[in-house]
Amino acid sequence: MKKYLFFDSEKCSACGACALACMDQNDIDIPAGEQPFRNTFTLEGKTGDLHFYSVSCMHCIDAPCVMGCPSGCLTKDPETGFTLYDNTNCISCHSCAMACPYGIPTFGTDGKMRKCDACIERQKAGMKPACVKICPTGALTLLTEEEFRARQVAEQKRKARLMMEKQLLE
Incomplete structure (x- = not known):
């Protein structure tokens, strides 16, 4: 069954708990120069309003x-749809990072590629990904494909309603 890590920016407070849980789960060593798999940040809008993100x-x-990836370290899991990695054959060429439009793949102190795998081992054990489990506001959730599609439809309806209300006010 396909799954999705869903992020609701309206619920996020950019507290960083998800990033810390991810670093702990994946033994990421920031002082050694390793990059976290998840980051939070805040953007200020033109009117001074703040927008929080977890990426x-x-x-x-x-x-x-x-x-x-020329060495086949990255694959799509046919069951969940998540992008998984096995860096056993990683040749540290950085082709995956250059191909990624978001610059997500990182490289450990051993030079091998690492990235978020949606805590696939935790999921196989019946647990939620670390970032989802720790999120205090519920901004991060793990959804089935059906739940994800329902959220998309609800969001489209919400946006259409807001546009209609805005037009009525003008």
Whole structure:
């Protein structure tokens, strides 16, 4: 069953708990120069309003990183749809990082590629990804394909309603 890591920016407070949980789960060593798989940040809008984001691998349907890897370290999991890696054969060429439009693949102190795998081992054990489990506001959730499609439809309806309300006010 296909799954999605869903992020709701309206619920996010950019507290960083998801990033810390990810670093802990994946033994990421920031002082040694390793990059986290998940980052949070805040952007200020033109009117001074703040927008909070939590970003990691997008697990693209047609993942360019998978196509860009010459040694086959990256694959699409046919069951979940997540982009997974096995860096055993990684040749540290950085082709995956260059192919990724989001610059997501990172490289450990051993020079081998690493990235978010949606905590696939935790999921296989019946647990949520670390970032989802720790999120205090519920901004990050793990959804089935059916739940994801329902959220998309609801979001489209919400946006259409807001546009109609805006037009009525003008």
